[in-house]
Amino acid sequence: MDFTLSDEQIMFAETARTLLGDTCNSEHWRKLMEQDSAFDPARWAALVENGFTLLMLPESAGGLGLAELDMALIAQEAGYVALPEPLAESAGVAMPMLAALAPEHPLLADPAAIVAPAPAINPVVAAADQARAILIERDGHAWLAPREAVTLVAAPTIDPLRRVFRIEWNPATAEDLGPADWGLAYDRAALFAAAQGLGMAQRSVDLAVAYAKDRTQFGKPIGSYQAVKHHLASAQVAIEFARPVVLAAAAGIGAQDVYSRARVSHAKIVALEAADLAARSAIQVHGGMGYSWEVDVHLFLKRTLALTHAWGTPAHHRGRVAERLFTRTAGPDQTFAREARHA
Amino acid sequence: MDLTYTPEQQAFRAEVRAWLEAHVPAQPLEHFDANRAGFEAHRQWEATLKSGDWGMVTWPREYGGRGVDLIQWLIFEEEYYRAGAPGRVNQNGIFLLGPTLMEFGTPEQKQRFLPPMAAGEEIWAQAWSEPQAGSDLAGIRATAQRDGDDYVLNGHKIWSSRGAFADWAFGLFREPGSERHKGTSLIFFRLDQPGVTRNPIRKINGHPGFAEIVLEDVRVPAFNRLGEEGQGWHICMATAGFERGLMLRSPARYQVAAARLADLWQARKAGADPVLEADVVRAFMNAEAYALSIYQTASRLIAGARIGPEASTNKIFWSELDIHLHRTALAILGAEAELLPDPARIAAGDPDWLDDYIFSLAGPVYAGSNEIQRNIIAERMLGLPR
Numbered sequence: 001m002d003f004t005l006s007d008e009q010i011m012f013a014e015t016a017r018t019l020l021g022d023t024c025n026s027e028h029w030r031k032l033m034e035q036d037s038a039f040d041p042a043r044w045a046a047l048v049e050n051g052f053t054l055l056m057l058p059e060s061a062g063g064l065g066l067a068e069l070d071m072a073l074i075a076q077e078a079g080y081v082a083l084p085e086p087l088a089e090s091a092g093v094a095m096p097m098l099a100a101l102a103p104e105h106p107l108l109a110d111p112a113a114i115v116a117p118a119p120a121i122n123p124v125v126a127a128a129d130q131a132r133a134i135l136i137e138r139d140g141h142a143w144l145a146p147r148e149a150v151t152l153v154a155a156p157t158i159d160p161l162r163r164v165f166r167i168e169w170n171p172a173t174a175e176d177l178g179p180a181d182w183g184l185a186y187d188r189a190a191l192f193a194a195a196q197g198l199g200m201a202q203r204s205v206d207l208a209v210a211y212a213k214d215r216t217q218f219g220k221p222i223g224s225y226q227a228v229k230h231h232l233a234s235a236q237v238a239i240e241f242a243r244p245v246v247l248a249a250a251a252g253i254g255a256q257d258v259y260s261r262a263r264v265s266h267a268k269i270v271a272l273e274a275a276d277l278a279a280r281s282a283i284q285v286h287g288g289m290g291y292s293w294e295v296d297v298h299l300f301l302k303r304t305l306a307l308t309h310a311w312g313t314p315a316h317h318r319g320r321v322a323e324r325l326f327t328r329t330a331g332p333d334q335t336f337a338r339e340a341r342h343a
Numbered sequence: 344m345d346l347t348y349t350p351e352q353q354a355f356r357a358e359v360r361a362w363l364e365a366h367v368p369a370q371p372l373e374h375f376d377a378n379r380a381g382f383e384a385h386r387q388w389e390a391t392l393k394s395g396d397w398g399m400v401t402w403p404r405e406y407g408g409r410g411v412d413l414i415q416w417l418i419f420e421e422e423y424y425r426a427g428a429p430g431r432v433n434q435n436g437i438f439l440l441g442p443t444l445m446e447f448g449t450p451e452q453k454q455r456f457l458p459p460m461a462a463g464e465e466i467w468a469q470a471w472s473e474p475q476a477g478s479d480l481a482g483i484r485a486t487a488q489r490d491g492d493d494y495v496l497n498g499h500k501i502w503s504s505r506g507a508f509a510d511w512a513f514g515l516f517r518e519p520g521s522e523r524h525k526g527t528s529l530i531f532f533r534l535d536q537p538g539v540t541r542n543p544i545r546k547i548n549g550h551p552g553f554a555e556i557v558l559e560d561v562r563v564p565a566f567n568r569l570g571e572e573g574q575g576w577h578i579c580m581a582t583a584g585f586e587r588g589l590m591l592r593s594p595a596r597y598q599v600a601a602a603r604l605a606d607l608w609q610a611r612k613a614g615a616d617p618v619l620e621a622d623v624v625r626a627f628m629n630a631e632a633y634a635l636s637i638y639q640t641a642s643r644l645i646a647g648a649r650i651g652p653e654a655s656t657n658k659i660f661w662s663e664l665d666i667h668l669h670r671t672a673l674a675i676l677g678a679e680a681e682l683l684p685d686p687a688r689i690a691a692g693d694p695d696w697l698d699d700y701i702f703s704l705a706g707p708v709y710a711g712s713n714e715i716q717r718n719i720i721a722e723r724m725l726g727l728p729r
Contacts, residue, residue: 001352001414002345003635003642069344209725224728226714229721233659236720240656244635245628251344266628318624325627326609330602332421332595333356335634336346 001336003244005073013073017080019046024081026296029161038084038163039130048112053091061099061108068092068188069250072195076246079199079275082299084161086127088192090114094135097185101142101177107132115144119186122310124155124164134167142180149173159302187253187261189311190268194246196307197271200300201239204278205232207297208285215287222285231281238274246271259337262324265317272314275304346638348418355411356418362395363426370690375432375505376552382466382508385432389463398461399437402445406453407461413641417594424595427692435505436460436467438590440513443529443582447570455566456531468534470500470514470556471579477502478715480515481523481576485558487516487530487568494530494568496538496561504709506554507543509534514556515575527575529582531567532558548701589641589650591710592661594634597668601630603694604672615675622671629664636660652723655716662706662713669700 005013023043032040047053056071057063075088094115098105107113116131120138128134134150136143151168209232212223222228249267252260279301283290290297308314328337348356372388373381392398393407401416402408411419431437441460444453459465476482485498500506500514512534518526534541538561543551570578608615608623636657644650673680673696680697689695707713721727 001348001638001642003639004646005344205725209727212727221728223721226718229725229727230714230717232725232727233717233720236724237656237659240653241629241632241636241660244639245632247344247639248346248635251346263631266631270628270632318621321628322620322624325605325624330598330605330627332424332593332598332634335421335594335598335631335638336348 003247005247009070009073012070013077015050016052016074016077019050020077020081020083024083029082029296029299032084033160038161039127040084044085044112047085047087051111052087053095053111056092056096057099057108058103061103062111063099067250068191068253069247071188072191072246072250075192075195076199079196079201079303080203082161082200082203082303083196086114086116086130088196089117089126089189090131092192093117093185093189096188097135097142097180098144098177101180102144105144117185117189118167119182119189119311121186121312121316123166124157125152125167126162126164126310128152128165128167129154129163134169136167136169136174137180137182138171140179140182142177142182143169143171143174144177145169145174157302157306159299159306161299162303162306164306181256183261184253184256186311187256187264190264190317191246191249191253193307193311194242194249194264194267194271197268197275197304198239198243198246200304200307201235201242201271201275201278204275204282204297204300205235205239207295207300208232208278208282211286211289211295228285231285235274235278235281238270238277242267242270242274258324258328262321265312265320268312269314269317269321272304272308275300276308279304352414352418355415356422359397359419359422360426362397363422363428366391366395367426367428371427371692372429374550375430376507376546376550378551379508382432385429386463386466388429389431389433389466393462398463399441402441402457402461406445406457412645413589414638414645417638417641420593421595421598424593424599427599432505433460433463433466434591435469435509435513436465436511439469439582440467442590443578444569446581447578452566452569465511466505466509468503468505468509468512468554468556470503470506470512470532472502473499474501474555478712480579481527483515483517483527485514485516486519487528488519489565489572490562492565493562494528494565496530496532496558496563498558500556500558501553502544502709503541503554503556504552506534506541506556507551512556513569515579517575518573521573524576526573527579528572529569529575529578530563531569532561532563536561536563538562547704548698589637589644589654589657592657594630594637594661597630597633597661597664600665600668600694600699601627604668604675607672607675607694607696611675615677619671619674622667622674626664626668626671629660629667633657633661633664652719655711655719655724658710659707659713659716659720662703665703665706666700669696669703672696673700 054063055066059065071092094117114131116125116128116134118125118134118136131147134145152165155164157164212228213221215222246267249263282297289295372384375382375385398407400409400411400419403410473483487494487496513531515527516530538559540557541554543554546552604626
């Protein structure tokens with residue numbers, strides 16, 4: 001039993017934090033918004049160059065062969081910068097599925113290639129316009145459709161750094177990759193949404209802390225007042241008790257049983273709740289500025305809204321936790337129940 | 344990261360489980376705060392635990408423990424709560440003062456105080472708060488006047504948990520004339536010695552769970568001071584870190600309660616408000632999250648980290664989840680929630696949702712109010728100005 005991250009995992013996450021901090025900050029968000037874009041080719045190239053798109057691909061496909069936990073740590077950093085590019089959904093969900101179904105597929109040979117997953121549970125496909133292909137769920141199969149063969153109908157969203165599309169496609173111009181493990185894909189996507197939620201939550205708190213130290217009222221920084229402190233402390237508590245759930249969900253996801261599914265769902269519920277609480281608290285702490293387009297907090301509020309309901313609503317995920325609670329033994333010796341049973 | 348138990352950890356669990364199955368009283372004991380009989384029954388149970396070397400498993404063998412690590416401590420606690428074993432009447436000693444003694448005590452003090460603590464022969468109360476010093480603990484007025492090799496203690500302590508029946512208390516006293524955090528020392532005194540008057544205070548459930556303690560020229564040897572003279576505040580804060588951080592409230596406590604809440608829901612959902620199922624699931628998730636967080640903390644401490652201000656997040660989380668869990672139970676019971684349970688059912692092991700709910704309401708108050716914890720988080724974790 002060891003609930004700590006390895007030095008390599010911590011270093012890899014720090015590399016991502018530095019790269020994303022340098023290439024995806026307020027200045028970059030503002031520039032993209034001015035350009036009415038949600039994709040920065042230079043940043044994507046930097047992510048590719050540093051190996052982040054290869055992280056979860058098997059070594060046989062030229063990947064790094066790392067696990068969901070490693071990707072979750074990167075997704076957390078992506079959340080911290082409200083990353084517009086679909087790193088988690090392409091490199092964390094679609095590409096590993098493609099590698100499992102079609103190990104020789106030519107798209108796997110291009111680490112810059114984006115594949116957008118189109119699961120039945122989501123009404124829209126994120127970043128489909130940047131994808132080389134769409135990986136579509138139908139009747140348990142995965143179909144791969146080249147983007148040119150798919151009609152994308154943009155669905156305007158409130159998140160200025162996210163693009164989503166309704167898709168129309170024809171099996172005649174797509175490739176049936178056969179029965180696919182959509183259960184694993186859903187869990188991975190929910191996990192990475194949760195990890196992004198952790199990062200977004202911390203960013204909202206950090207933005208509000210910086211403002212509360214700087215902004216003076218009644219002759220003192222507003223961050224010295226308990227009413228302000230307690231908003232942010234409560235948000236931090238929510239983060240602290242979502243993080244270990246996300247990490248444990250990541251470590252256990254491979255089991256694909258009622259326990260692992262419940263833990264992923266628990267992680268998704270509470271991490272995005274933390275992100276929501278933190279974003280709303282940050283808006284309140286910023287006062288009128290928090291309600292302005294000029295302050296960045298709204299980006300995190302809006303991304304949180306999207307990820308809260310993508311890949312299964314909170315009600316969907318609560319149902320999976322309920323299934324675990326009401327159909328399996330609960331109790332203090334059951335925290336790592338699956339592991340105990342298999343040991 | 345490896346979230347599986349080693350064969351040694353599994354064997355330890357099996358050993359704890361087998362011992363508890365053979366020794367836990369078939370009927371729950373009367374509560375240790377209810378009356379002297381309940382208190383002494385729990386003292387007897389502590390002696391039984393000691394007979395199996397289970398008094399405080401993390402302590403070295405020489406002090407009555409087993410020298411196991413914090414993961415095994417968690418396993419012990421899981422089995423302890425799973426077995427429905429009696430509450431730990433000496434928790435102020437074994438979970439608060441004990442770890443502090445281990446860190447700051449001299450070898451002679453450890454040898455003197457830890458073994459009888461582990462055996463329940465000496466049961467401890469804490470004596471920190473005063474009528475004028477609650478959240479602002481640095482405002483204490485009780486004094487310790489040095490007199491040769493002794494201290495002479497004077498003052499008025501209050502809200503002393505176990506103060507009504509315990510043998511010993513540890514408290515914060517100041518050098519006469521000193522101010523605030525300076526000049527304070529952590530000193531032990533016997534509660535039955537001349538000059539000590541204790542007046543039980545009834546809690547809202549009617550039990551004399553805590554006491555006020557009046558000290559009038561109480562003479563104790565300087566040996567009873569923990570750490571250096573004047574360093575009491577520093578040591579007190581270390582104790583509070585243990586209290587909030589790890590040991591005061593085992594995750595197992597809430598996991599047992601959440602599992603029983605799920606049973607209550609299954610049994611009564613036909614007549615209950617369907618929206619309550621979300622709260623039942625929430626209570627389970629909260630208990631799980633707390634357990635995972637404590638496993639994470641235990642792993643960090645084993646790897647050499649120290650408990651920091653994040654301990655304050657624990658205290659907020661467990662106290663709030665406890666209230667939510669018990670409010671959910673009462674909501675499921677509906678119009679029957681106000682009824683005192685049948686004592687025969689409680690004696691048979693049924694949960695006492697009502698009394699546990701009342702107890703949960705103390706959580707955000709004791710061990711440093713949640714408002715103070717939020718200040719600590721804001722100032723020491725987030726770096727906001729005082």
